[in-house]
Amino acid sequence: MIDRRTFSTSLLATAALGFASSPTWAANDQRPIHILVGFPAGGGSDAIARLLAEKLKDLLGRNVVVDNRPGAGGQVAAQQLKAATPDGTTLFLSHDHTISILPQVVKKPGFDPKADFTNVGGFATFVNGLAVSPNTPAKTVPEFIDWVKTQQGGKSAVGIPAPASTPEFLVQLLTKKYEVDLVAAPYKGSAPMMADMLGNQIPAGIGSVQDFIEYHRAGKLRMVGVLGSRRQAAMPDVPTFSELGFKGLEDEPFYGIWAPKGTPAAFIDTFTRALQKVVAMPDVNKQLTDMGLAVGYMSPRQLATRERAYTQVWSRIIKESGFNPQ
Structure with a gap:
């Protein structure tokens, strides 16, 4: 038979050990x-x-x-x-x-x-958007699509900050919508993608507005279209794809x-x-x-x-x- 006092003492010790090993936090924590x-x-x-x-x-x-x-x-x-x-x-x-x-x-x-x-x-x-590199002549989405069709044989690479990301699926949606062959080129983050765009190593890219905005303002890149239900306060000159007749990208x-x-x-x-x-x-x-x-x-x-x-x-x-x- 188990001694009740021994059992109680053991139970309390086990509980204390469990409490001590559990994550703790105090208002005065300075870590x-x-x-x-x-x-x-x-x-x-x-x-x-x-x-x-x-x-x-x-x-x-x-x-x-x-x-x-x-x-x-x-x-x-x-x-x-x-x-x-x-x-x-x-x-x-x-x-x-x-x-x-x-x-x-x-x-x-x-x-x-x-x-x-x-x-x-x-x-x-925030919203994602399509931007073109300095040497890409397009100033609008229709101009970019026309450039791909007439100057690039209907095919063009488009940078994306990560594989299997929202921008990659957007590339697929744009390909289907505009009947061109846009190929997603994945990078390890937006920074290397931006470097290649600024260096004209790739003609266009899709990413978040916050990645493009300063370069757009400085005239080093051109945002030509954004997703979302409304134009962005930080770049009111750039139309939404919805305005351009491409619905379903408002979320x-x-x-x-x-x-x-x-x-x-x-x-x-x-x-x-x-x-x-x-x-x-x-x-x-x-x-x-x-x-x-x-x-x-x-x-x-x-x-x-x-x-x-x-x-x-x-x-x-x-x-x-x-x-x-x-």
């Missing part, structure tokens, strides 16, 4: 917070993360460090988030590609956003921040409140808007709703394209 970014330094996501990190550091009273872990369209960073201890020291800033698209186009991505991540908060939506991707599943709710609440305050700061709002983002805080629940809706739209497009997960 640095690492924000993983799945793309190289110099790209749009990196610039956004660094802007937010600087402001969050002041509000939270803790160092907030941007940790670039590029590779496989954010897959490397997402896997690292999954493996991280859920103690409030590791977060992941990403957009739709890693969260909504990758799990649909990769058989074994090494993570499941629903099972492995916790929504922390969203802060913006807008998003930016958000995620934590490993099991991260203490108290930390999530503290961080998302700080994020909400940062997004409301006039200087931050202006800088993000100037980057081509539509700024607006999303609670963890709102981010989940936005993510779910976007995933459903692109699930249909991906299936209709005949793409087979790799």
